[in-house]
Amino acid sequence: MLNLKTKKSPEIAAKHFEGVKYYIYQVLDYYINAFDILIGNLSPTDAVNILYTSSKLDANSINTIGGKLCYTKKAETKITIGNIIGIYTNPTKNFNNLFLTHKSEFKQFFEELKSLVEDIIISEPKELLNIEQKLKTKYPFIQNTNGSYEEPVRRLLLLSVFNYNKFSDKTGFPKDKSKSKHWRRYDLADALNVNTCAYCNRIYTFSVFSEKGKGLISPSIDHFFDKAKNPLFALSFYNLIPSCTNCNSTLKGGKEFALSNYVHPYLSGFGDHAKFKYNPLDIDASIGESRNMEVYIEPDKNSPIKRQVENSIELFQINKVYTQHADQVQELIKKKIISNSRYLEILRNETYENLNLSLDDSYRLAFGNYFNEADFQKRPLAKLTKDLVKELKMI
Numbered sequence: 001m002l003n004l005k006t007k008k009s010p011e012i013a014a015k016h017f018e019g020v021k022y023y024i025y026q027v028l029d030y031y032i033n034a035f036d037i038l039i040g041n042l043s044p045t046d047a048v049n050i051l052y053t054s055s056k057l058d059a060n061s062i063n064t065i066g067g068k069l070c071y072t073k074k075a076e077t078k079i080t081i082g083n084i085i086g087i088y089t090n091p092t093k094n095f096n097n098l099f100l101t102h103k104s105e106f107k108q109f110f111e112e113l114k115s116l117v118e119d120i121i122i123s124e125p126k127e128l129l130n131i132e133q134k135l136k137t138k139y140p141f142i143q144n145t146n147g148s149y150e151e152p153v154r155r156l157l158l159l160s161v162f163n164y165n166k167f168s169d170k171t172g173f174p175k176d177k178s179k180s181k182h183w184r185r186y187d188l189a190d191a192l193n194v195n196t197c198a199y200c201n202r203i204y205t206f207s208v209f210s211e212k213g214k215g216l217i218s219p220s221i222d223h224f225f226d227k228a229k230n231p232l233f234a235l236s237f238y239n240l241i242p243s244c245t246n247c248n249s250t251l252k253g254g255k256e257f258a259l260s261n262y263v264h265p266y267l268s269g270f271g272d273h274a275k276f277k278y279n280p281l282d283i284d285a286s287i288g289e290s291r292n293m294e295v296y297i298e299p300d301k302n303s304p305i306k307r308q309v310e311n312s313i314e315l316f317q318i319n320k321v322y323t324q325h326a327d328q329v330q331e332l333i334k335k336k337i338i339s340n341s342r343y344l345e346i347l348r349n350e351t352y353e354n355l356n357l358s359l360d361d362s363y364r365l366a367f368g369n370y371f372n373e374a375d376f377q378k379r380p381l382a383k384l385t386k387d388l389v390k391e392l393k394m395i
């Protein structure tokens, strides 16, 4: 697992906030106005003008967003320009009971949420959990007895306020009223500039665009805190982990992560907490003549996050998956044998003596990968390579 935190992370988080804020604020304004109508501060006939005509949201979004308030278990009523007055004239018939019972508190909740949007988007994982806890304590009606969000609130937060699906589609969020500039999953992934899966460091994860800027390929984004259960964090920068579909969908799936159970790539990678090793299964493998070996990663027994490291290794099947890369290890063993452990030294001080290569450059030429941990994200198997080069005493 990579450590994704760099000096640039806060800067990219701020850019992400600039990209998503326009849309989120419009949605929250819509809800604040809608509750004003339900409270009686505004009349139902004002609704068309306030919620539809002067709203900066597109008609499609208004229908979806409006509909979330009217969602019942039976059906989802769409608020359109044609039925908007009728719906607000008969609120008990059309609106979810939870919203009607707490209409004044909901208005307050959305106003507070509006003041917290920036914090929710750019805060680090522990702070995110604090923000959520404070909201749930102050507005207890948003959660059920299990501490989960009430279903109408969950849907409304997930599907319209922190609308990851819209962020993830081809156009993403408009960045301003002109709607000519957009912020999409593709753009965030591009800004992150993380080239391999944060969880496995095996699969490339960069974004590719057409000449006209259309997003063609972008990585899968994992929500460390599952977005279905934690809708408040569906667009939070430090909750969005660029990954491969194997790790995100196949291996993790709907598994719930907590900071106490799994390694969070923005808090710590495997780094010094675990090291790759190998176990040759025959003589040939021990001298680099066969790939018959187990490759595995061993947690440091004194690591303060040993439990999280062990759980992450198991969930992402690191040992099984990396054993499939035994040919990489075989190649390193061969380099050690043919050079009497001096592979890097020979390359640097004899073959390319006149080039005065730096350690980084000569390491890259010798082993086809990056030396510094900060660069491990640039190429698959970077940590495996470094750990094994060290294990084989070639540096």
Ligand SMILES: [Zn+2]
Pocket (backbone or CB within 6 Å): 197, 198, 199, 200, 201, 202, 203, 243, 244, 245, 246, 247, 248
């Ligand atoms: Zn992966």
